[in-house]
Amino acid sequence: MLNPQRRYEIAPPASSLYCPDAFISPLEIDDAVARALAEDLGRAGDVTSVATVPEDAQARAIVVARAGGRIAGLPLVEAVVRRLSPDAQIVPHARDGDAVEKKTALMTITGNARAVLAAERTALNFAGHLSGVATATASLVDKLKGTSTRLVCTRKTTPGLRSLQKYAVRCGGGYNHRFGLDDAVLIKDNHIAVAGGIRPALQRAKSVVGHLVKIEIEVDTMDQLREVLDTGLADVLLVDNFTVPMLRDAVKLVDGRMVIEASGGITHDNAAEIAATGVDYVSSGAITHSAPNLDIALDIEM
């Protein structure tokens, strides 16, 4: 029920639910929503509401951030509600990418009570999870302030949620690494070994992929880094598990000729120090695979 003690103010309508400058196919949203609702409604739907709520009861519900953080997932909340109640009225008070304080009203939903109750958990699961990813991202981005280093995600995502999590990373101020195995080349140690070395690996890649595919290569040592530079065949250098002094040497050596991404064990504690080395990107799997939920709830008045 609508908590009578709630203190939150309700802002005027936002112009859009989406984060500007964040990428997501609308078809991905529809698919994710259909899948999530199917797993929650099962075969019989919301038996509790059918059993206890009159079929024509109306409800007003407010989506509230119970904790402060970075918002992501409001278009999914809308899609979940509309799927069950196409003519529900939805008024956004925030949009994805917004940084909000604890107890901020995000959206007002007015519609059929059974539909709103049936939509509640699925809608919140999306908003809580994606806002969690956005918040974890924003929190780490915050450590990079004052540098030109950008935070970038990885393919270490929760299975089935890749595109949504990548969108949430953008909502949090991070950047997207490749979306899958198919949209960029990333040559790692095994590839180098089996291809017979750094140069042959890069040459083979260059000779088969198109001109709109970037090539990144992982190096573990300064010697490897030099070899990559010599070839002039890679776009991005992935320096994995380099120490801070090594990173500094790498930046100096590369001297702007390639983009440098540092990966491996980036944390809140070391992010600023790593960024200070001048690397262009630091990547983090934790912002997608280990982000805790942001506490988002639905206050309902029927």
Place this chain on the structure above:
Amino acid sequence: MLNPQRRYEIAPPASSLYCPDAFISPLEIDDAVARALAEDLGRAGDVTSVATVPEDAQARAIVVARAGGRIAGLPLVEAVVRRLSPDAQIVPHARDGDAVEKKTALMTITGNARAVLAAERTALNFAGHLSGVATATASLVDKLKGTSTRLVCTRKTTPGLRSLQKYAVRCGGGYNHRFGLDDAVLIKDNHIAVAGGIRPALQRAKSVVGHLVKIEIEVDTMDQLREVLDTGLADVLLVDNFTVPMLRDAVKLVDGRMVIEASGGITHDNAAEIAATGVDYVSSGAITHSAPNLDIALDIEM
């Protein structure tokens, strides 16, 4: 590459990959794997491997837990690999539900190198995520030791992964709450309000649902709890955000006539104290929606 310094011993084959006594439809596994591979392979598949790895190269890969924890997701690892390489050889050294130490080999995979490399990230994303859920569960279950209180999950799950996470909760020693809105009745404050009170809400539910559907009802006060007891119409009592003394009173009052589930803010710090009150179940959303990944990796030898 296979790390030459690795210290881990490789155990003999396990009899099965599945956790005994954990529930999952095999169709759910196939669907999840198809979806996850599609999002990683995209349209062009693993361009890096096609560009750098000979098509007939073979690889031997070992799935390794780099951190200690509770394992879940090995059947998904197998399914991911088999989808790309039906005749790969797979030897399990552990099974879901096992508690393992850091650096434990979980599975040996031998097969086409391109297929193994293409499967790697998707397989690990499943294993890391589900083992994360199992480990978070096991860690909280551990706090309940010495009591008869059981840990149970909620519907606060990551969208699209409900059934897999519920399976992982069982792997971690927890129990499953309802899988969706359709397989049990859970009457909350809004339902009670709109139905005109506890008794009418329960009567309505009892009069329409079948004899194989349990009815749980949420109470916020001792008076409500007494009212539920009086009706004799509910199977399970959900006491939400009760203090420890309130929980003690509730257990005493109910005196075994109903199952009691305590929810709201269960943490590592208070779990033991809450369990000591004698409640039958404590429920936690965090074990599914906020479990950090368990670090699981693939050591590959080509």
Place this chain on the structure above:
Amino acid sequence: MLNPQRRYEIAPPASSLYCPDAFISPLEIDDAVARALAEDLGRAGDVTSVATVPEDAQARAIVVARAGGRIAGLPLVEAVVRRLSPDAQIVPHARDGDAVEKKTALMTITGNARAVLAAERTALNFAGHLSGVATATASLVDKLKGTSTRLVCTRKTTPGLRSLQKYAVRCGGGYNHRFGLDDAVLIKDNHIAVAGGIRPALQRAKSVVGHLVKIEIEVDTMDQLREVLDTGLADVLLVDNFTVPMLRDAVKLVDGRMVIEASGGITHDNAAEIAATGVDYVSSGAITHSAPNLDIALDIEM
């Protein structure tokens, strides 16, 4: 064509198409309709109508029950029509769960003639089949009048129509048994045998399933029944193929401590006698797997 001799009166609009207190996920309806239309329209659609009916012709059609019975399936009729003609006008004169006389108008549809003709057979196949299930159910429920025994369905359903048939059973006044293998435990003879007896089977079940899963167990003899009662571990007793005197003894012995479901050969002839024994539920597979169609037709005026 609209039969000029028709005698049926057309009632004012009904408030809803759905049966109150019957359970169905709206996603199940959409899926069933998409599947059924796809199988009827095939690749080329309704070639006859395209060949003979002008593209802008309008039609008014009345869905009529040609035989008396219990109605189920009107929301599917609406969904079929809307799928082919989103702006058709639909006025319901009855709703699911209604008992109607022969020649009752159920719904008036006004829209594009080609769309109405293309929708006709698929819409009627749903309405006729589900009303058949509802009517068969209602007819058997009628035999239980004056007792507290309820009629319940089984998993013996027509493949692919489980959830719709369960909904239709509710429309007919029956109750739903479990919807699948996953939402309740039902221990049968083979399970008991392989688990080493009734008590170990129940203990194993109790030790692994959650607190919102009911446990039913099948017994074939009075001795087994006593053994189940002794354990106190089951929620529901399934007495299969008991004679009426045995059922009487069972009811007496159980004395309200468990719910009793009688199954096996329930017919119109013996239902009243069985109910008189005081069993809580009788279950019937025939109401779902062998219910004849109810004759429902579309009178069209173009």
Place this chain on the structure above:
Amino acid sequence: MLNPQRRYEIAPPASSLYCPDAFISPLEIDDAVARALAEDLGRAGDVTSVATVPEDAQARAIVVARAGGRIAGLPLVEAVVRRLSPDAQIVPHARDGDAVEKKTALMTITGNARAVLAAERTALNFAGHLSGVATATASLVDKLKGTSTRLVCTRKTTPGLRSLQKYAVRCGGGYNHRFGLDDAVLIKDNHIAVAGGIRPALQRAKSVVGHLVKIEIEVDTMDQLREVLDTGLADVLLVDNFTVPMLRDAVKLVDGRMVIEASGGITHDNAAEIAATGVDYVSSGAITHSAPNLDIALDIEM
């Protein structure tokens, strides 16, 4: 459990599961099986078997016709079992289209006990339903013996099961009418009315459909029949609700120049008399939409 008193003999392996001369796309079988298993296994799968049956237990099961009839659906039984246990051993003792006596063993299945138990109900639902359709068909076909009249089905099928039921009709000795709205033209009263008469309707149809699409037209009177004959534009005449004397006149008048199909109220009682009029086909919706299940069971030995 395997009934010790069973008297049935087990025949040697049949050469195939399919009915010769019956039509079904193998993709339709796979889709139907996937859908049916999904609705029965739900999210958690067979919780009872996981809870009570050891994971490596083996079972031998015999599919038995408990009642005599015409068999259809054995390939679906096989597909259901193989979906859950790819390496189960399956030995057929009968094939679709066989007429069997009560207590005939149809198939022996040996495999993992949990998989066999989980497959049981879905497999039997297919076999029972489709054998029901085949049996109802065969029973009506039997009435046509000694005439050249063939029994043909309609589009009045159970939604989602069109192709399977059409296959079962062939198993029962019936013939298939069109499979959907797209594979033949059938001009009915409404089409004639809106097209401006029989001749313009047929001319329009003839002028737009290809040379491999047959054209059938429904007539309600002898005058209409003559008009159709005069045009020479139709392949098949559908005489709806003609009395027996009218049918005799129609056959005489047509004199082999067109195929005649009689529809409307064909029953066991009047089928022979109608066939004796010399019509080429009689059509029945009841054999698909109202066929009761044939009692088929699984005897399991674990």
Place this chain on the structure above:
Amino acid sequence: MLNPQRRYEIAPPASSLYCPDAFISPLEIDDAVARALAEDLGRAGDVTSVATVPEDAQARAIVVARAGGRIAGLPLVEAVVRRLSPDAQIVPHARDGDAVEKKTALMTITGNARAVLAAERTALNFAGHLSGVATATASLVDKLKGTSTRLVCTRKTTPGLRSLQKYAVRCGGGYNHRFGLDDAVLIKDNHIAVAGGIRPALQRAKSVVGHLVKIEIEVDTMDQLREVLDTGLADVLLVDNFTVPMLRDAVKLVDGRMVIEASGGITHDNAAEIAATGVDYVSSGAITHSAPNLDIALDIEM
């Protein structure tokens, strides 16, 4: 951008987008559009537009035929646009089946600029491809002018586009051959050989297929043709790779008793001569499998 030099006039709204007398299931259109948009939008959607176009920018776009030809695919253009922008305004200036000159405006679309840009390529790919098929068809149909011979397509279609291409053939004035292996019988040389000859093959077919399935048989020689005629069991004769004199003989011999279809190497050069022989149908695979795109573009004004 809207080309300032464009000379094309914009016609008033057309009454419909569909070609009259052409067949297509609306579900096929939705499926094709969903699939095509998914492959173009991928996981992240239109990154360029998100990066460079304001989210509330509006665009007006005109679909233009840059080359003259026969139009097909406008309903797909509409469906693509509506999928991304449900409230876009769409005004058709032509409809499928229209023969248009170079520089003809076909449709005006007004809506959200990002949505229009994202829809552009997918919409044009449909319109260009299907108009290509329609144009190739119309061009060959043109050669048959003055004869009663009709042009008919084959099953030699582009995989996944069968039903759309068959619709486009109708838009071009051609006729449809069977849509798949299931809606007509076509007996070829291998079938005849294995069935033991023409008569047994036809007898077998006649004895198992329904009365709404036409039977066509391929003959390679005059003797085979005579044998088919003698049986009186086939509806259509497929004469494959007959010379013109042979075709003349065939027409004479058949003398209207069967429909004759000539196949094999029909080109613009020989079509008129072949038609002059009096065959009823000539079939061409090239109009579907080898039709070049018609140049259709989108002029956008933002």
Place this chain on the structure above:
Amino acid sequence: MLNPQRRYEIAPPASSLYCPDAFISPLEIDDAVARALAEDLGRAGDVTSVATVPEDAQARAIVVARAGGRIAGLPLVEAVVRRLSPDAQIVPHARDGDAVEKKTALMTITGNARAVLAAERTALNFAGHLSGVATATASLVDKLKGTSTRLVCTRKTTPGLRSLQKYAVRCGGGYNHRFGLDDAVLIKDNHIAVAGGIRPALQRAKSVVGHLVKIEIEVDTMDQLREVLDTGLADVLLVDNFTVPMLRDAVKLVDGRMVIEASGGITHDNAAEIAATGVDYVSSGAITHSAPNLDIALDIEM
């Protein structure tokens, strides 16, 4: 039937069916095959073969290129056959990417005759279409011989076949442009206009996309080209409809600082001349959207 006069020699087995260095997700192949078979088999499957071919007949079939060209699609042929006959024997005599002469045997298939006949058309439609794309590509690539200019495809593909056509382009020796709107930025005239110019458009793109996304920008004039060069923010320059002299100037001006792609009206006639200007890539939509089929057939021996 196997043509006794055939002259083709059958080569020993090829090592693989796939073209080395060409990209395609295996899931895309399975999806395309399932879709194509579904549209050909429809509801009833291959009625002709069921009617005329004994169920246990075996067939040997040889896939033959009747015309010379570049092969693509053999893995799809295999997948089609295996879907209908999992234990068919398949021996490849060529692989994708091979240039073959007229009358070259590509693959020998031995298996159930009904399955082989049912697979025939779908398999050939894939092989014919994709080999057509590969052949058109190879033919245009041939014109670029002796230069370092590469041929690249576009997004002007046949709807639903994007990934397969891109694979076929590689089989023909061409390179892949972006696979969709999501894997690279391509800024065109409308984007530039609405973003307020070339620099702001590039700056906006650079500021939001990740470091593994390439940025291409279209220019129509030399001035625009210079402006792009000045920014240093683009990876690839798309010069659209430049004359040969303009291309020469552009190459000179850019002087290796960016990749140059020339688009617009590339034909067999002008390709060599354009390549001689020194542009890095020429792009062609015709190789995907207008490639005629390569004549591939199946010779069957039963």
